[in-house]
Amino acid sequence: MLDAIVQGILLGGYYAILAAGLSLMFGVVRFINLAHGDLAVLGAYLALFCVERLGLQVWLSVAATLPIMAALGWFLQAAIFARTLRAGILLPLLATFGLGALLQNGMFGLFGSDTKSLGNHIGSLSWSSWQLPLDVSIGKLPTFTFVVAVLVLGALHQFLARTKVGRAIRATSIDAEAAELVGVEAARIHRVAAAVAVALAALAGVFLAMRALITPYAGPAQLIFAFESVVIGGIGSLWGTLVGGIVLGVAQSLGAWLSPQFFQLAGHLIFLAVLGVRLWRTHVAEHGGWRSAVLGART
Amino acid sequence: MSTGAEKRLQLNRRRFVTLAGGATAALAVPASVRSAFAQGDDVIRVGFVSPQSGPIGIFGEGDPYVLDLVRKAVAEGIEVGGKRYGVEFISKDTQSDPVRAAQMAKDLINGDKVDLMLSTSTPETVNPVADACEAAGVPSLSATSPWEAFYFGRGAKPGEPSPFKWTYHFCFGVANFATLYADQWSKVETNRRVGVLLPSDADGNAIRGLLVPQLEKAGFTIVDAGPYESGNPDFSTQINLFKREGCEIFNTFPFPPDFAVFWRQAAQKGFAQQVKICQMAKAGLFAPELEALGPLGYGLHAGAYWHRAYPFRSPSTGLSSLELADGFEAWSGKQWNQQVGATAALFDAALVALKSAANPKDKASMAAALAGLKAETACGAIDFTSGPVPNCTPIGLVGVQWVKAKEGSKHPFDLEIVSNADHPSVPLTAEMTAYTVQG
Incomplete structure (x- = not known):
C-alpha cells in the first residue's frame, strides 16, 4: 500500500504539469480548452521531430519546443480564441473541440500513425529506479517529473506574484473590465496566459512521450486527467493543481491496489465527490447556511 | 526518413506511376477482352475494407502495395468455368473507425454492387463489415482478427449451428x-509460473476465459492480475504481484501503447530483470512499437501470423514471401511487417x-x-471444410523474438522465428534466448 501511495504521488506530478495550463486558461481567459491534450501531444511530436530529424539532443529539443509552442499559444489566442470568446462560452468550446480534431489529423498527416516515444532517446532514465526499503521503488523519470512539476509551478507562482505581467494576469482573471480601467490591456494578458498554458501543455506532452508511447490520437485521453486534476485542486489555483494531481494519482493507485479494475474508477469517483461537495457548498452559500439549504431542499 | 513534404511528394509520384502503370496495363489488354469487360455482367466487383489511416492504420500500411500487385496480376481477367471475367477491386479505408467500416461496407454493397467483400485487420474492422454483408446477403471473406472474436463476437453460440450464411473468416x-x-x-x-496482464476489453476477457484454462492444463x-482499463498510466500493483509470485514468464494482450508504460515500469521495479520470457500479443506486432521502446525491447517474444521467411508463395501477387517483404520495403522505404503477407493471403484466398465459384456473379x-x-x-494452406466451426478456419502462428539487428542493418530490430509447433512447415530462423534487460 505504501508503494501504491508513493507511485500515486509521483504520478500526480505529471498530472499537475498537464493540468496547470488548463487551469491557467480557465482561470484567466475563462474557457476550457478541449484541445489541451492534443496540444500536449503536438509538443511531444515537435520535440521528437527535433531529436529524430534534426539530430538535436533531447533536452535541447525540449528547450527549443517550449518557446515554439508558447508562440503557437499566443497565435491561437489572438487568431481563434479571442474571436470566439466574444460569442459567449459555447463557441470557444466548439472551436477548441474542432482544433483538437484538426491537430490529431494534422499530426497523423505529418508524422503518420506509428507509435513514437522519447523514452528511447533518454537512455536508461525512462526505466531505471532507486530501490528503497519496505519494498518501495521509485522510478527516476517519475521522480524527475515530480521535481520539475514543483519547480515549474513554483516559478509560475513567483511570476504571477512578483512580476508586473503576473500581477496584470491576476487582475485580469479577477475582473477583466476593472483591469482595463486601470490600464491593463486584457487582450494582451490573455495572449500571454495562452502562451504560458500551451507551453505547459507541451512540457507535459514531453514527459508523456518519455514515460509512454504517443500516437496522434493520444490527446483526448490525457485531457480527462488534466480536467479532473483542475477540478479537484480548485480552478485557477496553481498549487491547488499540484494537490489535485496528487489526490487524483493517489486515489487511482489506491483504487488499483484494491483491485486493478478500480484504477480509473477511483479517480473518477474522487473527482465526482469533490465536484459534488463544491456544488453543494455553493448551493449552501446561496441559501444562507446549511440549515436553510437542507430545509429549503425539502420543501 | 524523409520529411512530411518529401513523403507527400513521393506519394504523389508513386500514385502517378501507379496510374500510368494502370493505364498502360489497360492498353496492353487485348481489344477483344477489353470490349468484353465493358458489359457489367463480365466484371466481378470485389470490395476491400481495411484500416489504412487512424490509430490502427499501421495494419493497412502495405494494403495499397499488395492491392496494386494483385490488380496487375488480374489485369487480363480470370477464367471461371470457361468464361473470362474482369476483376475490379474497390478499396475503402475505415480510418480505424468501426462505424465508418460499416458505412464503407454498405456503400460497397448498395453503391458499387460488389459481388464479394473482403476485409482485414482487427475485430473493429471485420465484424462491422461482416455484419453488413450478412444482413444484405453479400458473400464476405475476412482475415487477421482472432476467429473467436469474429464468430462468437457476432452472436454465434458454442455447440449450436452457425447462424452465418454469407460471411467467412480465416485467422x-x-x-x-x-x-x-x-x-x-x-x-x-x-519455473513455469506465468504472470498474465489482460485488460477488461473483449479480447482480454475472451483470453481469460478460453486461453488461461488451456495453459493451466x-x-x-x-x-x-485481474482486468484493468486500457490507457492505465500506472501498473505498480500488477507488477508487485508478479514479482511477489516469482513469475518468470509474462504474457499480455494489451492495447498496444500500454505495453511500453507497463514494461518501463516493470524495469523500474525489477520485474523485467526477473522475467525470462516476455510474450506479447496484440502489442509487439510492428517494429515501430519496439523502436519506440528502445533497448528495453531487445529480446521480447511475440507470435506472428506471417514472416518474410515463410516458405509459402502468394499466388495472387505471384511473389514468394521474401519477395513480398523486399518489395514492400522498396515501395514504402519502411521495414516489412506481418500484415503485408496476411493481406496478400486474403487476396490469394479470394481469387481461388x-x-x-460456379457463377461468381451469383x-x-x-x-x-x-x-x-x-x-x-x-x-x-487454408481449408474451410475442416472447421473448427462452419464459417471459420484457422491459420498457424509462429513464435518470434525481436532482436537487435545485425551491424549494418537499416533498421534497429530484426524479427526471428524461434518456435513453429503451431505451424510446422515454417522453418526456424534462430534459437530462442531468454529476455535480458537491454539484450
Missing part, C-alpha cells in the same frame, strides 16, 4: 496460442474462391464457393 484463434505458447515457453528453462501456473454460388474453399496462401 488464428485461442487454440493456436495454446499450442504456440506450450512450445515457445519450453524453449527456455523457467499444459502445466503452467497462471497468476492473473472466385475461380472455384451471390449464393459465391457463398458456396467460400464454404468449400481450400487455398494455398502466403500464410499457408
Whole structure:
C-alpha cells in the first residue's frame, strides 16, 4: 500500500504539469480548452521531430519546443480564441473541440500513425529506479517529473506574484473590465496566459512521450486527467493543481491496489465527490447556511 | 526518413506511376477482352475494407502495395468455368473507425454492387463489415482478427449451428496460442509460473476465459492480475504481484501503447530483470512499437501470423514471401511487417474462391464457393471444410523474438522465428534466448 501511495504521488506530478495550463486558461481567459491534450501531444511530436530529424539532443529539443509552442499559444489566442470568446462560452468550446480534431489529423498527416516515444532517446532514465526499503521503488523519470512539476509551478507562482505581467494576469482573471480601467490591456494578458498554458501543455506532452508511447490520437485521453486534476485542486489555483494531481494519482493507485479494475474508477469517483461537495457548498452559500439549504431542499 | 513534404511528394509520384502503370496495363489488354469487360455482367466487383489511416492504420500500411500487385496480376481477367471475367477491386479505408467500416461496407454493397467483400485487420474492422454483408446477403471473406472474436463476437453460440450464411473468416484463434505458447515457453528453462496482464476489453476477457484454462492444463501456473482499463498510466500493483509470485514468464494482450508504460515500469521495479520470457500479443506486432521502446525491447517474444521467411508463395501477387517483404520495403522505404503477407493471403484466398465459384456473379454460388474453399496462401494452406466451426478456419502462428539487428542493418530490430509447433512447415530462423534487460 505504501508503494501504491508513493507511485500515486509521483504520478500526480505529471498530472499537475498537464493540468496547470488548463487551469491557467480557465482561470484567466475563462474557457476550457478541449484541445489541451492534443496540444500536449503536438509538443511531444515537435520535440521528437527535433531529436529524430534534426539530430538535436533531447533536452535541447525540449528547450527549443517550449518557446515554439508558447508562440503557437499566443497565435491561437489572438487568431481563434479571442474571436470566439466574444460569442459567449459555447463557441470557444466548439472551436477548441474542432482544433483538437484538426491537430490529431494534422499530426497523423505529418508524422503518420506509428507509435513514437522519447523514452528511447533518454537512455536508461525512462526505466531505471532507486530501490528503497519496505519494498518501495521509485522510478527516476517519475521522480524527475515530480521535481520539475514543483519547480515549474513554483516559478509560475513567483511570476504571477512578483512580476508586473503576473500581477496584470491576476487582475485580469479577477475582473477583466476593472483591469482595463486601470490600464491593463486584457487582450494582451490573455495572449500571454495562452502562451504560458500551451507551453505547459507541451512540457507535459514531453514527459508523456518519455514515460509512454504517443500516437496522434493520444490527446483526448490525457485531457480527462488534466480536467479532473483542475477540478479537484480548485480552478485557477496553481498549487491547488499540484494537490489535485496528487489526490487524483493517489486515489487511482489506491483504487488499483484494491483491485486493478478500480484504477480509473477511483479517480473518477474522487473527482465526482469533490465536484459534488463544491456544488453543494455553493448551493449552501446561496441559501444562507446549511440549515436553510437542507430545509429549503425539502420543501 | 524523409520529411512530411518529401513523403507527400513521393506519394504523389508513386500514385502517378501507379496510374500510368494502370493505364498502360489497360492498353496492353487485348481489344477483344477489353470490349468484353465493358458489359457489367463480365466484371466481378470485389470490395476491400481495411484500416489504412487512424490509430490502427499501421495494419493497412502495405494494403495499397499488395492491392496494386494483385490488380496487375488480374489485369487480363480470370477464367471461371470457361468464361473470362474482369476483376475490379474497390478499396475503402475505415480510418480505424468501426462505424465508418460499416458505412464503407454498405456503400460497397448498395453503391458499387460488389459481388464479394473482403476485409482485414482487427475485430473493429471485420465484424462491422461482416455484419453488413450478412444482413444484405453479400458473400464476405475476412482475415487477421482472432476467429473467436469474429464468430462468437457476432452472436454465434458454442455447440449450436452457425447462424452465418454469407460471411467467412480465416485467422488464428485461442487454440493456436495454446499450442504456440506450450512450445515457445519450453524453449527456455523457467519455473513455469506465468504472470498474465489482460485488460477488461473483449479480447482480454475472451483470453481469460478460453486461453488461461488451456495453459493451466499444459502445466503452467497462471497468476492473473485481474482486468484493468486500457490507457492505465500506472501498473505498480500488477507488477508487485508478479514479482511477489516469482513469475518468470509474462504474457499480455494489451492495447498496444500500454505495453511500453507497463514494461518501463516493470524495469523500474525489477520485474523485467526477473522475467525470462516476455510474450506479447496484440502489442509487439510492428517494429515501430519496439523502436519506440528502445533497448528495453531487445529480446521480447511475440507470435506472428506471417514472416518474410515463410516458405509459402502468394499466388495472387505471384511473389514468394521474401519477395513480398523486399518489395514492400522498396515501395514504402519502411521495414516489412506481418500484415503485408496476411493481406496478400486474403487476396490469394479470394481469387481461388472466385475461380472455384460456379457463377461468381451469383451471390449464393459465391457463398458456396467460400464454404468449400481450400487455398494455398502466403500464410499457408487454408481449408474451410475442416472447421473448427462452419464459417471459420484457422491459420498457424509462429513464435518470434525481436532482436537487435545485425551491424549494418537499416533498421534497429530484426524479427526471428524461434518456435513453429503451431505451424510446422515454417522453418526456424534462430534459437530462442531468454529476455535480458537491454539484450
